[in-house]
Amino acid sequence: MGRTSARGRRNAVRAARTAAGMTQAELAEQVGVTRQTVVAVEAGDYAPSVYLALAIARSLGGTVEGLFGSEAEAGRAAGNATGTSE
Template sequence: MAPPSGPVRAPEATGGDAGTRIKAARKEVGLTQQGLAAAVGVSRQTIIAMESGDYAPSVYLAIKVARALQAPVERIWG
């Protein structure tokens, strides 16, 4: 019987900060949520979840989002 597992998430001390940074950077580059979703190839719901919740995207999605927002991955999620 395996213990709880699943994707590695944000450390507690930084939980939720990435979402705030994503939202700020998105506005900085002048994109709507739907615009960012289209730019990186995911649904709007995914962008909403990323901005508002404790959410750990796959590294490939994170890289796409970081490029759209003109920042390195580490600056948003690190």
């Protein structure tokens, strides 16, 4: 399932990335940002632009809604990325 940061933004990026077998550095390179940006997005400390969110979703084979949507959607995205269902 997604993580909750101190700022409370939930997402399923880390779960989807690890399910895809990618490192933070590999994802960063694919979407054109630094690894530190990926770390901040995964932690919920940085809200990506629409363009970055789309690039992340495409790289991970998901949707923006699935990766950055509500808590329920974040859980579904993580389950779909790992081949499990809720």
